[in-house]
Amino acid sequence: MLRQHTENYRKAIEDKQPVKQLKKLKAEMFPMLMPAARFKDGREMEHLVSYTCLCQCDIDNIPSDIMEEAKRRVRELPFVVMYHVRMSGHGLHVYYFYQIPKCGLTTQVYQQAFIQGNERIANAIPADYDPAVGKANHGSSFCHDPEAWFNPDAVPLKVDMTLNAQKRSKKDHIANSSAVTEQMWPAAWTVEKVFAFAQDCVNKSSTGEFAHGNRNNYLVRLP
Missing domain, CATH: 1.10.45 (Vanillyl-alcohol Oxidase; Chain A, domain 4)
Known part of the structure; x- marks a missing residue:
């Protein structure tokens, strides 16, 4: 069933269905989780209970002729635990673990884990990642991907809090056009x-x- 839903969703994109309709299809037809944190009684940031040591990286518009090479490069990153093709069919959704530093797991640690991990993944391809996914309550929808990859031996990313990495501006791209x-x-x-x-x-x-x-x-x- 998930395969058919995925095909229908991508057909709707090709048919240039309104964004509102696409959001409705995604909400009704696909399972979703929030990998970055645990929530209780709601999914707003005020309902956050704890972080999970898991981050996501969303990369869209990877050209089809380099998709296999992009996957290979992502698989070489030891901290990546899983990836699957995006809902659109033209990108990758990547999940990775990070290690809690000595200062403990704080909001600042999570933010650095997101930026540092996303930068390494995106630079490896190279391609631009979606910074909006950095919100701890950002949902991740699963779609059908028979070639989805899982790494049970992933080694958590070591977060370097001395870097104080900053978010990229909208005009600051990793991949040159x-x-x-x-x-x-x-x-x-x-x-x-x-x-x-x-x-x-x-x-x-x-x-x-x-x-x-x-x-x-x-x-x-x-x-």
Whole structure:
């Protein structure tokens, strides 16, 4: 039954049904959970009882020709416990565990766990994630995906509270829509500055953009 509901929902998207109608279909036909926290007597933040050490990452509009590579890269992240294709059929919904730091599990810890985990997942693909999913009471609907992946041996993400990572602005994208050539560089982008930036990326290769799984993120200067 879930398979048929999923097919019907995606057909409704293709038919450009109103957003209100799509929300109604999702609410009526698909199971939902709130993975980030436990609630009692309601699903507003005031009803939050405790956090679960689980976060979600929602990435939409992954091109079909790189979907399998995107899945492979996500599977290489040790803290990811599960993923399935999004309701739209054009993205991934990812779930991951995080470790409680010595300061204890607070709202600030959860926020850092969300940002740091989502940044690592999205940079691995690379693609943009939905920051709205960071709300602890944000629901996650399950759809049919015969290739959904589950990792029972996931190792929780270590949250670094010294980073104080900030939310991205709406204009701050992870994935570039097009290549930036040297002719397009601002005047302040000297060759020396760009080289220094590239060298810094390489120096951080164990965790940064040049880490294994991010091989397509590169900077090159042609003669």
